[in-house]
Amino acid sequence: MARLIVVEDDPVSARVIERALARMGGHQVRVVEDGEEVLRACEADEVDLLLMDCSLANTSVAGRRIDGVELTRLVRERCDSRRPPVILVTAHAMHGDRERLLEASGADAYLPKPIVDHAELIALVARLLGS
Numbered sequence: 001m002a003r004l005i006v007v008e009d010d011p012v013s014a015r016v017i018e019r020a021l022a023r024m025g026g027h028q029v030r031v032v033e034d035g036e037e038v039l040r041a042c043e044a045d046e047v048d049l050l051l052m053d054c055s056l057a058n059t060s061v062a063g064r065r066i067d068g069v070e071l072t073r074l075v076r077e078r079c080d081s082r083r084p085p086v087i088l089v090t091a092h093a094m095h096g097d098r099e100r101l102l103e104a105s106g107a108d109a110y111l112p113k114p115i116v117d118h119a120e121l122i123a124l125v126a127r128l129l130g131s
Helices: 011-024 035-043 068-078 097-105 118-129
Strands: 003-007 028-032 049-053 086-090 109-112
Touching (some): 003 035, 011 028, 011 049, 028 035, 035 068, 049 068, 068 086, 086 097, 086 118, 097 109, 109 118
Parallel strands (some): 003 028, 049 086, 086 109
């Protein structure tokens, strides 16, 4: 059972993703909005994979509001020795966003929301975890 953190500010999206990952994937899932908590978990090697919403309305680090792209960059910088894979998710998907967001964040994968194909999500997580 992998330890996953879903960084999501929309409670409905968070619940759908959490249930799919826990029930279908058999993973331990924690939903978090706090950027500091995400960084602490990564630095302490308490997370095997992150699902990161790109548009975070209530997330901050050191008192500064940040989005999921910037939080992913911080995870990459601060958690270099233990680098959990990151899947970016966004409801604002437009042509060219995938490549632009992956490059800007350093994330490993990208999924548009709403995530309706839960089997695809579970397969992507398994692939990134190497299982």
